[in-house]
Amino acid sequence: MLKIGIVGFGYIAQHGHTPFYKRGESVQVVGVADCCEARLSLAKEYFPDAKFFLSAQEMFQELGPALDVVDICTPPSHHYSLIAEALSSGYHTICEKPLVTDLGQMSELFRLSQTSARLIYPCHNYQFSPAVRMIKSFIAQDYIGTPQRVVIRTCRPTHAKGVAEWRPDWRRQREHAVGGILMDHGPHSLYLAQHFLNHLPLEKVSCNIGSFGGNDFNTEDTAQLEVMYEQGAQAMIYLSWASTYRTTKYLIVGTHGYIEFTDDMLIVSNADQRFMLDSKAEVNDPSHHNWYKSMFIDFQEKLAHFNDPVALLPLLEAHSVVAAISAAYASATRMGEWTTVERPAAKAQQS
Known part of the structure; x- marks a missing residue:
């Protein structure tokens, strides 16, 4: 059972990812982080047994090894820093597209994935339609x-x-x-x-x-x-x-x-x-x-x-x-x- 932490509970997290997570097929959402308290309140309706945080950093610090995978659903400007923090905290990452926004960040992700021995997976979901x-x-x-x-x-x-x-x-x-x-x-x-x-x-x-x-x-x-x-x-x-x-x-x-x-x-x-x-x-x-x-x-x-x-x-x-x-x-x-x-x-x- 993979333990999932969602970062950014916007439209795509709520309507695109959550329906699968709610079915509980080998996954369990244990944490949700969002800077908007109204969105966290809504997330609690979907995942009442999870823990909720106003930042990804708080979630990583409190959940520690109880988390396996971070699902990043924020706007692109935050992707690189969140992926880097997740990898350094020992988590595999799934991230909405675009994975990052420039090639310097992309090169660094190759290095971070190798040194952390953690997977980075972009949400290139159209290929699965x-x-x-x-x-x-x-x-x-x-x-x-x-x-x-x-x-x-x-x-x-x-x-x-x-x-x-x-x-x-x-x-x-x-x-x-x-x-x-x-x-x-x-x-x-x-x-x-x-x-x-x-x-x-x-x-x-x-x-x-x-x-x-x-x-x-x-x-x-x-x-x-x-x-x-x-x-x-x-x-x-x-x-x-x-x-x-x-x-x-x-x-x-x-x-x-x-x-x-x-x-x-x-x-x-x-x-x-x-x-x-x-x-x-x-x-x-x-x-x-x-x-x-x-x-x-x-x-x-x-x-x-x-x-x-x-x-x-x-x-x-x-x-x-x-x-x-x-x-x-x-x-x-x-x-x-x-x-x-x-x-x-x-x-x-x-x-």
Whole structure:
């Protein structure tokens, strides 16, 4: 039974992670930390037997070895310091995306994970959705040949709101989110593109960003990226919080076919056949709570094989995401100039 401590009991902790934890499948939440007393009061309704704290530091100090895993659900500006403190306190960590916000922090996390012998696991939960699993299965079965091009389009009429009790617009405030939609939705799009392209390494990125929603926020609400990978593969990613509608679209083009996903509908087409499926992906549920169990099982598997190279894969994937986003922001300051994506020094075998 893994003992869990949650840091940050906002929307995603309450609606995305808690439904799985409440089922008690090999886990028990023993502590919750949040700087907002109103959120702690709500957390007590879900976990009456847990202990509650106004800071992660208080939770780490009081619970000590009674805690195994820290689940970090705060805004990105706090991720690095909380992960570092959790590791130094002897805890494995699960952390919402983006894992961290710059490559200096990313390099330090590789070192801290090694010296503390503790796992760092990013919440890259979209890869565990039914739609993405179906797409990867069709690719593995050679329905479309070798994937060569990916197009990802994520349109929303506004940003996802946080809880009313604490800064509901934090995703648009640089001091908390560090960036805008590129920092928020960019990670999902980038790791999905790499999965669809069979984990080809990223080479360079071109990006333009802007704000078109007519508001006073200090972060971007729209981003367009072109990404180049080894072997000439490409990805086009369009992200917007200024759309008139909500939709999620993926297109994966291979050497002899394509897969198209629009919201929950999936089309697979090649020279011999064309068929449509309902993926039941529930992409319009912002909590994505039905994907968390599969992700947590993967976390447990990585934890069980901590000394094997496979346990490093999530951290390497997070590095690719952070490196690509860093390069994208740099590119945007130079009017979309192609910018090299830094690669991690560590290596692991993709599964």
